[in-house]
Amino acid sequence: MAEPQRIVIIGSGLAGAAAAGALRERGYTGDVVVFGREAHQPYELPALSKELLLGDIDEPHRVHEPDFYETQRVELRLKIEITRIDVGERVVVDSTGAAHSYDRLILATGSTPRRLPVPGGELPRLRTLRTVEDSLALRAELTDGASVLVVGAGWIGCEVAAAARRHGASVTVVDPIDLPLRRVLGPRMGEVFRDLHASHDVTWRLGVGVDGFTESGVRLADGTELTGDVVVVAVGAAPNTGLAQDAGLAMAEGGVAVDAALRTSAPDVFAVGDIAAHQHPRYGQRVRVEHWANAKDQGAHVAGTVLGLNEPYQTAPYFYTDQYDLGMEYRGLADAERDELVVRGDVAAREFTAFWLRDGRLRAAMNVNQWDDGTALQALVDAQAAVSPDQLRNLDLANLA
Ligand SMILES: Cc1cc2nc3c(=O)[nH]c(=O)nc-3n(C[C@H](O)[C@H](O)[C@H](O)COP(=O)(O)OP(=O)(O)OC[C@H]3O[C@@H](n4cnc5c(N)ncnc54)[C@H](O)[C@@H]3O)c2cc1C
Structure with missing residues (x-):
């Protein structure tokens, strides 16, 4: 060519x-x-x-x-x-x-960023986050004592909540699903993030959607009105x-x-x-x-x-987040509602690795505040290794890989 x-x-x-x-x-x-x-x-x-x-x-x-x-x-x-x-x-x-x-x-x-198709969903006061200008404008509003409403308990909503708390703002996060990040991580890991934010005094309004936005805040589907100095829309x-x-x-x-x-x-x-x-x-x-x-x-x-090569892109998905003192990496592609969850380590201390297995094969792994096993986890996820829950819980991961 x-x-x-x-x-x-x-x-x-x-x-x-x-x-x-x-x-x-x-x-x-x-x-x-x-x-x-x-x-x-x-x-x-x-x-x-x-x-x-x-x-x-x-x-x-x-x-x-x-x-x-x-x-x-x-x-x-x-x-x-x-x-x-x-x-x-x-x-x-x-x-x-x-x-x-x-x-x-x-x-x-x-x-x-998506907007919600509800009354007031295009109000200029609503903040979304995609560009450096968005981030600096939001940062200027996350002041000590400000009240911040975050709509959406996904990755960006959770990270914004953590940043707002660091600045001394009071934070409420609203999501129609009953746990943060549930769609990606499933219920048990969703609880980890719910509890993490609760321990930093974030108020959750979970399991209730937003019916509309007003100049003073949001109207929830159950009729409650929440007011906020800052309203962040983080719905994907x-x-x-x-x-x-x-x-x-x-x-x-x-x-x-x-x-x-x-x-x-x-x-x-x-x-x-x-x-x-x-x-x-x-x-x-x-x-x-x-x-x-x-x-x-x-x-x-x-x-x-x-340039003319015909090589397939094979890399497994990888992402990470940092919220307060929790850092995590996720590798692979799981269906958290369907795949079997196996946990190694101490969930309460937020130092653990979660694994998702399907038909005896490893689909994904998430290490939380543990940084020694990255290479082994990558190899295991790449190979979709045939491993048992017992092996994942107890054996040296480097030997398994
Ligand atoms: C706030 C935030 C935090 C994130 N944090 C993480 C994280 O912790 N971990 C993680 O794994 N991922 C994270 N992500 C996701 C990750 O950053 C994105 O998946 C990645 O940046 C996508 O890169 P991209 O090049 O495809 O798109 P983009 O980075 O969106 O770049 C696309 C560019 O194309 C320009 N453009 C679009 N259309 C046109 C056009 N018609 N003409 C000219 N220019 C155009 C846009 O203006 C933009 O500059 C985060 C994303 C955001 C917004």
């Missing part, structure tokens, strides 16, 4: 920037152009709900050093929104109507698939369908990160995850595919 002359990347987030870096690492010498609608050089999102929101740092972590784009001849076109892709003509069109040609196109457009994110959909690309699982090597249904168009519904060889199913590691690793992997 002839080497492409011009590779265009839409999206200046982690996945797009990682792809640009990997193209150069692989020795590609042609043009690399990255279009991004934000004003900043590519940065990573996890700190926006952690160190940056806590006030431990004042700028997000950059994906590359500031001089990377110049020294590596990556043309970074910031504050430009791409509004259309023409896969027949091989051009992308920006919001000024200018057309930019490509030989290969990588889509890395990420996600946008929607992948930015509009461009791909309008261009006629195949979709799946709410994202852009890509094969094992991250190719979309259109010739010479690839997709990575939050938007990619990837045919995962390890699981024999499509996997679309919104994780930092997935964006970074798929971004790096797609460079090889773009």
